[in-house]
Amino acid sequence: MPFGTSPVSEAAARSNNAPLLELQSLSTHYVSAQGTRVVRAVDDVSLTVRSGETLGIVGESGSGKSTLALTILRILPMAARIVSGKMMLDGEDLVEKSETEMQHIRGKRVAMILQDPMASLNPLFSIGDQVAEPIRVHEGESRKNAWQRAIGLLKSVRIPSPETRVTQYPHEMSGGMRQRIVGAIGISCEPRLLIADEPTTSLDLTIQAQYLNLLRDLQRAHNLALIFITHNLGIVAKMCDQLAVMYAGRVVESGPVTEIFNKPVHPYTQALLNSIPRMDDVDRRLTAIEGQPPDLASLPQGCSFAARCPRAFDRCRVEVPPETRPSPGRTVRCWLDGATEAA
Amino acid sequence: MTAILEAVSLSKHFQAQRGFFGGGGSVVRAVDDISFTIEQGKTLGVVGESGCGKTTTAKLVLGLEQPTGGEIRFEGKDIRGLDAAGRRHYRKSIQAVFQDPYASLNPRMRISSIISEPLTTNEKLPADEVRRRVLNLLDLVGLPSRAADLFPHEFSCGQRQRIAIARALALSPRLIVLDEPVSALDVSIRAQILNLLRDLQAELNLSYLFIAHDLAAVAHMSHDIVVMYLGRIVESGEARKLAREPKHPYTEALFSAALPSHPDERREEIILPGEVPSPLNPPSGCRFHPRCPQAMPQCGEQVPELAAVHGRMVSCHLYSPGARPVTQPAEAFPNA
Numbered sequence: 001m002p003f004g005t006s007p008v009s010e011a012a013a014r015s016n017n018a019p020l021l022e023l024q025s026l027s028t029h030y031v032s033a034q035g036t037r038v039v040r041a042v043d044d045v046s047l048t049v050r051s052g053e054t055l056g057i058v059g060e061s062g063s064g065k066s067t068l069a070l071t072i073l074r075i076l077p078m079a080a081r082i083v084s085g086k087m088m089l090d091g092e093d094l095v096e097k098s099e100t101e102m103q104h105i106r107g108k109r110v111a112m113i114l115q116d117p118m119a120s121l122n123p124l125f126s127i128g129d130q131v132a133e134p135i136r137v138h139e140g141e142s143r144k145n146a147w148q149r150a151i152g153l154l155k156s157v158r159i160p161s162p163e164t165r166v167t168q169y170p171h172e173m174s175g176g177m178r179q180r181i182v183g184a185i186g187i188s189c190e191p192r193l194l195i196a197d198e199p200t201t202s203l204d205l206t207i208q209a210q211y212l213n214l215l216r217d218l219q220r221a222h223n224l225a226l227i228f229i230t231h232n233l234g235i236v237a238k239m240c241d242q243l244a245v246m247y248a249g250r251v252v253e254s255g256p257v258t259e260i261f262n263k264p265v266h267p268y269t270q271a272l273l274n275s276i277p278r279m280d281d282v283d284r285r286l287t288a289i290e291g292q293p294p295d296l297a298s299l300p301q302g303c304s305f306a307a308r309c310p311r312a313f314d315r316c317r318v319e320v321p322p323e324t325r326p327s328p329g330r331t332v333r334c335w336l337d338g339a340t341e342a343a
Numbered sequence: 344m345t346a347i348l349e350a351v352s353l354s355k356h357f358q359a360q361r362g363f364f365g366g367g368g369s370v371v372r373a374v375d376d377i378s379f380t381i382e383q384g385k386t387l388g389v390v391g392e393s394g395c396g397k398t399t400t401a402k403l404v405l406g407l408e409q410p411t412g413g414e415i416r417f418e419g420k421d422i423r424g425l426d427a428a429g430r431r432h433y434r435k436s437i438q439a440v441f442q443d444p445y446a447s448l449n450p451r452m453r454i455s456s457i458i459s460e461p462l463t464t465n466e467k468l469p470a471d472e473v474r475r476r477v478l479n480l481l482d483l484v485g486l487p488s489r490a491a492d493l494f495p496h497e498f499s500c501g502q503r504q505r506i507a508i509a510r511a512l513a514l515s516p517r518l519i520v521l522d523e524p525v526s527a528l529d530v531s532i533r534a535q536i537l538n539l540l541r542d543l544q545a546e547l548n549l550s551y552l553f554i555a556h557d558l559a560a561v562a563h564m565s566h567d568i569v570v571m572y573l574g575r576i577v578e579s580g581e582a583r584k585l586a587r588e589p590k591h592p593y594t595e596a597l598f599s600a601a602l603p604s605h606p607d608e609r610r611e612e613i614i615l616p617g618e619v620p621s622p623l624n625p626p627s628g629c630r631f632h633p634r635c636p637q638a639m640p641q642c643g644e645q646v647p648e649l650a651a652v653h654g655r656m657v658s659c660h661l662y663s664p665g666a667r668p669v670t671q672p673a674e675a676f677p678n679a
Contacts, residue, residue, distance in 0.1 A: 060529040174618050204392035205556060206615045209600035213614055231530050234559075234602025257606045275534035277563035278604045279586050285541075286534035286563070292499045293529070 019048035019088075020225045021072070021193055026085030028064075028071045033079075039296045041067040041080070043249040046323065046331075049242070051192065054219065054226040056240030056257065058233060058272075060293055064249040065229045069195050072227075073112055074102050089193070108138040111186040115198040117178035121170040127154070127181055128166035134188045153184040156221075157214060176207035180214065187218055194219075197229045212239060233276055237261065245269050248294050248304035251323075255330030265332045267309045303335070311336060347418065347517055347550050348381040348404065348437075354412035355399050359623060371622050373399040375574040376413065378649075379567075381518060384544065386551040388565030388582060390558060390597065392619050395571040397554045401520045404552060405439055435465055438511035442523035444503030448495040454481075454506055455491040461513045480509040484539060501532035508539065518550040525560060537564060558601040562586040570594045573622055573630040580655030590657045593631045629660065637661060 028042040041064040049055045059065040070076050072087060074094060087094040089109065097105065114120045121130060131153055132146035141149065147166065154162035157180040170178055179199060186194055196215065200208040216239065219226050228239055236243055236257060244254040245268065253266040264270045274287035291308040294300060300307060306316040313335070321333045355374040374396040381387045389397045402408040404415065406422070414421045417433050425433060438461075441447045448457055458480055459473045468476075478488045484505040495503055504524065511519050521540070525533040537560065543549060553564050561568060565582040570591065578591040589595040596613040603610070615634045620626055626633050632642035642660055649658040 060531055176618055204619065205558070205597060205600045206392060207618060209612065209614055213612075232602065233530070234604065237603045237606045237608065240606075261605050261607075272530060275531055276604060277534075277537065277557075277559040279559050279562050279598075279601065280604070282563045282583060282586075286538055288535040288538050289531035290535070292501070293531075 017050055020051050020090060021047075021049045021227075022086075022088040023047045023072075024086040024088065026068075026071065026087060027083045028067055028076065028080055029083050030067075030077075030079045031081060037297050040249045040299060041296060042071060044323075045085070045246075045249075045251050047244055047251065047254065049193065049225045049227060051225050052219070052223045053242060054228055054240045055242045055244065056228045056230065056236035057244050057246060058230055058236055059246035060231060062248075062293055062296060063246040064296070065246050066197055068246070069112065069197050069227070069229055072195060073106055073110060074099075075106070104138070107134045107191070108189045109191050110193045110195065111189070111191040113179075113182050113186050113194065113196040113199045115201050117175065117182045117202070118170065120182050121178060123170050126167055126169055127173075131166070131181065131184050131188060134185060138189045149188070150184075153188055154181070156187075156218070157181070157184045158210075159184075176203055176211065179203060179211055183211075183214065183218065187222060187224075190222060191224070193225045193227065195227045195229070198231070199228075200235070215239070233272065245272070248299060249296055250304065250333060251331070252305065252334070253330075253332045255327075259327075259330065265326055265330070265336075266305075266334045267311050267336070268305045271310075303333070345383045346380045346416075347383045348552075349416040350377060350379050350400075350404070350413065351416065352376050352378055352413035353400075353403060353410050353415065355396075355403055355408055356411045369623055372574045372625065373622065374403065374410075377569075377571070377574075377576045378413075379569050379576070379579060381550050381552060382566070383517070383550055384548040385566040386544065386553050386564050388553045388555070388561035388568040389571060390554075390556065390561050390568060391571035392556070392597075394573065394619055394622050396574040396622075397571055398522060400571075401439070401522050401552060401554055404518075405437060405520055406434065431465070435461075435514045436517045437520065438514065438516040438518075439520040439522065440504070440507050440511050440524050443527050444500060444507050445495075445527075447507050448503055450495050452494070453491070454493055454495070454498075457495070457506060458491075458510045458513055461510065465514055476513070480512055483512065483543070484509045499532075500528055501535055504528060504532075504536050505539065508536075508543070512543070512547070515547075516549070518552065520552045520554075522554045523556070524553075526555065526557070533560070540564065558586070558598060559604070570597065573619065573625050575630060576649060576656070576658065577631065578655065578657050578659075579649075585655065590652055590655060590662065591631075591659050592635050592637050592661070596636075629658075 024046055026042060026045045030039040030041055045068060057065045057068065071082060082095055128147050128150045131150035135141050135146040135149055151162045151166050154165055159165050159177060159180060200211055203211060230236065240257050243257045243260050244251045247268050253260065253269045260269060261273065264273055271287055271289045275289060277286060289308055294304050302317045302319050303321050306312040315335050321335045323331050323333050326332055353374060354376050357371040357373055359369055359371045379387060389400060391397050399408065403410050414423065422433055455477050458477045462468060462473055462476060477491055481488055481490055486502065486505055525536050528536060544551065553561060555561050562582055568582045568585045569579040570577050572593050578594045586598060589598050596615045599610055599613045613636060617634050628643045628645050629647050632638045639660060647658045647660045647663060649656045650663055652662045
């Protein structure tokens with residue numbers, strides 16, 4: 001399978017296997033109580049993740065990236081509905097699963113790490129109880145055995161003296177340690193897919209570096225598929241093999257990270273990459289993207305980015321661009337380059 | 344080059360964990376004996392992790408906290424020796440923009456009142472002159488004049504930060520303290536604000552004290568950078584040189600932990616062990632020595648002095664051979 005111009009990396013070689021998770025035209029909408037307002041938080045999203053591979057999903061706040069994560073785990077708030085599409089995990093459609101079946105999947109085959117470790121840990125339970133809980137629930141281990149495994153897990157996320165830490169409570173830990181404990185809970189039942197939603201936003205820089213390295217080591221050790229949700233392109237550059245850029249609920253561009261960084265096709269991706277300050281080129285004027293992201297409840301008729309796009313023309317304001325493939329492994333939603341090559 | 348603000352051996356110690364009878368409390372040395380200079384029309388960037396004292400430094404400069412040691416000189420004069428008029432001039436000349444524009448703008452005030460509040464409290468001006476100045480300020484930060492009659496909730500995050508900047512500019516200050524001004528903003532909006540700040544600096548000859556944890560943004564904005572660790576300056580110098588070749592092991596680790604701007608960018612990663620110790624009980628000697636990959640025996644005993652190294656100030660024993668070694672002079676450089 002060709003991988004464009006990028007050097008065939010280890011990750012690319014590994015990713016030749018069948019996709020672990022395949023989202024097909026997935027849409028999740030929030031509907032208000034009267035049914036008058038529909039927010040298209042996730043709109044017609046198709047993505048794939050393979051074992052051992054990291055998919056980065058970037059977007060600004062309100063681009064639908066977190067709703068996408070909640071959709072995959074089917075832990076959406078009451079007002080949200082998966083209106084169409086499929087989520088194939090190892091050939092099984094997660095959209096069709098019942099709530100009971102999903103309970104056996106969550107934490108066991110798909111796990112998640114959230115942004116704020118203080119909010120995702122229960123302050124009233126000891127670390128050992130919380131790390132052991134998924135093992136006891138999913139694998140029916142005895143409390144004693146589960147605790148033993150919890151100690152091992154804490155060791156694997158590099159918590160010093162895990163034997164004493166296991167009996168302590170979340171408030172006795174630092175922010176970095178709490179986030180590593182959340183990571184330990186995530187991998188406790190050896191899931192195939194781990195979703196990390198802005199896992200390092202609350203961490204300091206040197207602690208963030210520790211944590212990202214830890215995640216990468218865990219991924220290699222368990223051949224995990226990792227979905228990294230972030231607004232930080234630096235994290236994507238450091239961690240990810242594949243990238244999907246979301247804007248106003250849609251994936252506007254996706255493909256191998258190096259290719260997108262070298263040659264972004266969509267004007268939004270281009271602008272985003274030019275808007276971040278770089279250490280090696282401090283005199284360059286940043287390219288600001290003028291205007292604001294649109295309101296998801298009243299999206300413009302055509303391409304959502306048209307109002308801010310420097311290269312928009314008449315068609316962009318009328319018709320939503322379809323997803324096209326400018327080169328193998330890449331997709332883009334834009335009337336500019338993609339449309340002509342696909343026609 | 345004229346210095347607009349100088350901090351000389353500035354310290355701020357907080358009393359913590361006071362005993363039952365109010366004595367025997369321990370002291371948090373939030374800022375400990377730091378010195379820096381902010382030049383006219385230039386930006387001084389301050390970087391460091393949480394607990395390093397960067398926000399306390401900002402508060403000291405703004406006069407929101409009183410220093411427990413050292414002095415701040417504004418336009419050459421110690422601010423504690425100023426008379427009432429001098430203090431008023433100082434407060435007008437130094438303004439601030441904070442991180443969260445949702446918290447820093449009063450939701451019940453119209454934008455015109457928010458921006459004109461510093462004007463009306465400090466200068467006696469007729470109403471139409473105030474209005475004229477507000478519209479000028481809005482224009483300066485790139486907002487339409489109809490914004491004056493709206494409320495903060497009618498604006499997006501980036502626009503609110505523009506309003507906060509307009510308010511800071513109202514009294515034509517000489518120095519603006521920017522405490523994480525873009526951290527709360529979306530990626531596509533950050534560049535707008537950073538560009539605006541740079542344009543305003545060029546136009547109005549402003550000085551900035553720029554505090555942020557995004558190293559690339561600091562390197563982009565600053566002329567000089569100060570790196571702090573647990574209340575002390577570990578390194579300071581010209582921004583570009585410091586970012587390109589850090590000297591202090593902590594600066595080195597910090598900049599190696601900064602995220603790459605391209606997936607092919609591979610730099611040597613220095614992963615520091617452990618976490619930042621509590622400022623209540625900082626390590627002896629060099630405060631960084633327990634995490635330092637190049638720590639030597641003397642680092643735990645002696646506080647390294649901030650000394651000039653290749654046109655830069657570095658506080659590290661690696662760069663001070665024979666700097667009054669007290670205990671083990673022979674082993675000062677075991678690996679040298």
